[in-house]
Amino acid sequence: MRTTRRPILTALAIVATLTLAASGCKKKAPETVPEPPSPPAPIEETKAPDTAPPAAEPFPSQKVNTTPVEQSIDDLNRSGVLKTVYFAYDSNDIDPAATAILQGNATWLKGHAKYNVEVGGHCDERGSIGYNVALGDRRANAVKSYLVSLGADGSKLVAVSYGEEKPADPGHDESAFAKNRRAEFTIKP
Amino acid sequence: MRRTVFATVLVATAALAQEPSPAPGGIRDVISGSGFTKIKIAIPDPAADAASAEAAREIAQTVRDDLDFSGYFEIVDPSLYPLTATSKEATPAAAWASVGAASVATGTVSVSGGKLDLRAKLMNTTESGTTLFDRRYGGPPDLVRRVAHQLADDIVQQLTGQLGIASTWIAFVGKHGKGKEIYMMDYDGRRVRRITTTGSINLMPTWSPVAQRLAFMSWRTGPPSIDVLDADGKVSRATTAGGTMNISPDWSPDGRRIVYASNAAGNAEIFILDLSSGRSTRLTSSPAIDTSPTFSPNGREIAFTSDRAGPPQIYVMDAEGLNVRRLTTDGNYADAAAWSPKGDKIAFASRVEGRFDVVVLDVPTGATTRLTHAEGNNENPRWSPDGRHIVFASSRGGGYDLYTMRADGTDVRRLTRGGDAQTPDWSHRIP
Numbered sequence: 001m002r003t004t005r006r007p008i009l010t011a012l013a014i015v016a017t018l019t020l021a022a023s024g025c026k027k028k029a030p031e032t033v034p035e036p037p038s039p040p041a042p043i044e045e046t047k048a049p050d051t052a053p054p055a056a057e058p059f060p061s062q063k064v065n066t067t068p069v070e071q072s073i074d075d076l077n078r079s080g081v082l083k084t085v086y087f088a089y090d091s092n093d094i095d096p097a098a099t100a101i102l103q104g105n106a107t108w109l110k111g112h113a114k115y116n117v118e119v120g121g122h123c124d125e126r127g128s129i130g131y132n133v134a135l136g137d138r139r140a141n142a143v144k145s146y147l148v149s150l151g152a153d154g155s156k157l158v159a160v161s162y163g164e165e166k167p168a169d170p171g172h173d174e175s176a177f178a179k180n181r182r183a184e185f186t187i188k189p
Numbered sequence: 190m191r192r193t194v195f196a197t198v199l200v201a202t203a204a205l206a207q208e209p210s211p212a213p214g215g216i217r218d219v220i221s222g223s224g225f226t227k228i229k230i231a232i233p234d235p236a237a238d239a240a241s242a243e244a245a246r247e248i249a250q251t252v253r254d255d256l257d258f259s260g261y262f263e264i265v266d267p268s269l270y271p272l273t274a275t276s277k278e279a280t281p282a283a284a285w286a287s288v289g290a291a292s293v294a295t296g297t298v299s300v301s302g303g304k305l306d307l308r309a310k311l312m313n314t315t316e317s318g319t320t321l322f323d324r325r326y327g328g329p330p331d332l333v334r335r336v337a338h339q340l341a342d343d344i345v346q347q348l349t350g351q352l353g354i355a356s357t358w359i360a361f362v363g364k365h366g367k368g369k370e371i372y373m374m375d376y377d378g379r380r381v382r383r384i385t386t387t388g389s390i391n392l393m394p395t396w397s398p399v400a401q402r403l404a405f406m407s408w409r410t411g412p413p414s415i416d417v418l419d420a421d422g423k424v425s426r427a428t429t430a431g432g433t434m435n436i437s438p439d440w441s442p443d444g445r446r447i448v449y450a451s452n453a454a455g456n457a458e459i460f461i462l463d464l465s466s467g468r469s470t471r472l473t474s475s476p477a478i479d480t481s482p483t484f485s486p487n488g489r490e491i492a493f494t495s496d497r498a499g500p501p502q503i504y505v506m507d508a509e510g511l512n513v514r515r516l517t518t519d520g521n522y523a524d525a526a527a528w529s530p531k532g533d534k535i536a537f538a539s540r541v542e543g544r545f546d547v548v549v550l551d552v553p554t555g556a557t558t559r560l561t562h563a564e565g566n567n568e569n570p571r572w573s574p575d576g577r578h579i580v581f582a583s584s585r586g587g588g589y590d591l592y593t594m595r596a597d598g599t600d601v602r603r604l605t606r607g608g609d610a611q612t613p614d615w616s617h618r619i620p
Contacts, residue, residue, distance in 0.1 A: 090500070127522070128501075128525055128538055128568060129393070131478065133392075134434070134436070134450060134478040137457060138457070160411065160434075162408070
């Protein structure tokens with residue numbers, strides 16, 4: 001059955017590639033859709049998304065619902081199934097907004113128990129480098145504990161502090177600081 | 190990291206004259222008192238043929254810079270040196286005395302056949318020109334600065350009775366690609382070289398007090414862990430207590446143990462690792478963060494950072510973990526304690542109104558002195574091995590760069606310019 005569908009899927013993949021290239025999106029095609037063997041010439045022309053005019057749709061829209069058998073880990077991480085939570089200054093308290101997010105994350109984790117997940121704890125740059133590593137650890141572990149209390153498997157969760165070393169926003173103002181005081185999730189192979 | 194990372198340096202020195210008698214106690218007394226008079230010294234370029242003239246100039250300038258940095262010396266203006274050649278004084282010593290020099294180091298240098306050969310003579314211009322030492326220094330030609338630093342340290346020791354610091358190094362962390370690697374440089378900011386290649390983040394290198402070894406924390410394999418880098422470039426992972434965070438290493442004075450912070454027991458606590466047995470012992474037990482431990486020079490106490498009473502402050506405990514007491518109340522946030530080599534002072538970073546300054550606490554009295562004053566953030570102070578200088582990271586120029594200052598906060602000098610240098614540590618004297 002797969003074999004018979006392949007030509008259609010290949011054509012769709014080309015359409016998808018063209019569209020994605022034109023929009024500058026780097027999202028990979030789902031794993032069940034094979035890459036086109038050798039892209040036809042017009043694809044080359046769409047490589048400058050900023051300057052090229054929008055590519056005309058080369059085929060009429062033929063939307064087919066496909067369900068990937070399994071998303072890759074990269075896709076899962078990109079799709080943000082596990083959402084980042086944020087902290088107040090010098091705090092590892094899980095506030096109501098974070099509570100709601102973590103409840104959603106816990107639900108996903110319980111439904112996908114086979115994945116190992118890193119909980120990365122991060123700080124803004126205002127503290128000292130040394131203390132911030134310990135503070136990031138406290139944040140990551142607070143999140144991990146809360147997820148475990150909601151039924152997630154603690155043996156699949158690893159809390160890793162990055163201190164202030166990996167800011168989400170490189171800025172030096174309060175809005176950047178607020179984005180950097182966080183715990184974010186990375187699904188691991 | 191396969192190469193010999195610490196640039197194995199063999200500067201052969203040979204005493205040509207008899208070992209000089211120790212410097213007169215009088216000089217020592219003068220320079221250790223307050224308001225001492227600096228020793229006036231002339232450092233002319235060593236005599237050299239045309240092929241070696243550049244090395245001669247670099248040696249003399251490096252020695253002058255080293256002696257100036259030491260704080261013990263006033264360098265006689267080199268523009269006066271030619272006057273000694275036409276002087277009508279009876280002796281060379283008298284000629285140097287006539288331009289104001291109490292001491293002079295003269296020499297000859299040659300660079301040939303892949304070898305640098307410096308012969309240097311230190312002379313007193315009073316007491317009818319006593320020769321204090323006459324030595325040869327040799328090494329490969331690319332170690333011109335290293336040779337000069339050795340000569341400068343010998344001059345310091347001869348004339349002050351103190352050990353110099355010109356041959357010391359500073360290890361630090363610098364951005365490299367998307368990560369941060371460990372770098373080292375001479376104490377004066379020259380000869381910068383990168384000594385790790387991990388493609389990851391590494392922080393807080395710390396020199397072993399007794400060997401050419403660095404401990405540091407690294408994310409190279411995932412969670413932050415402690416690595417030890419040896420002079421041959423070999424990196425070994427310290428067998429820490431477990432958990433997912435093992436950070437902030439510092440060596441015991443004998444180099445046999447590493448004190449560090451770990452979350453092996455749940456939250457950040459201080460542990461000590463015995464390197465020969467590989468066994469770690471827990472020293473603190475509090476629900477708060479305990480981190481950034483550092484040994485006192487006599488090995489009896491450990492200072493560390495804890496937020497057990499609110500914002501982080503510096504505490505001190507016995508090396509066995511007992512008798513914990515709070516040391517700082519300065520500002521609202523303190524971290525990165527560093528004992529002076531004598532153990533009588535602790536430098537740390539203190540934050541007041543959103544900015545870090547380097548503060549020094551006098552251990553016997555508890556009195557604090559702020560050494561930097563609201564020029565950006567000033568953090569991670571570490572002492573020179575003679576306790577006369579402090580290296581620190583400051584954002585006063587925009588990004589973080591490394592600076593040195595005298596232990597009283599004066600004579601600030603900038604060592605790096607990339608805007609991406611942090612967590613310095615000053616080497617002990619190179620064995």
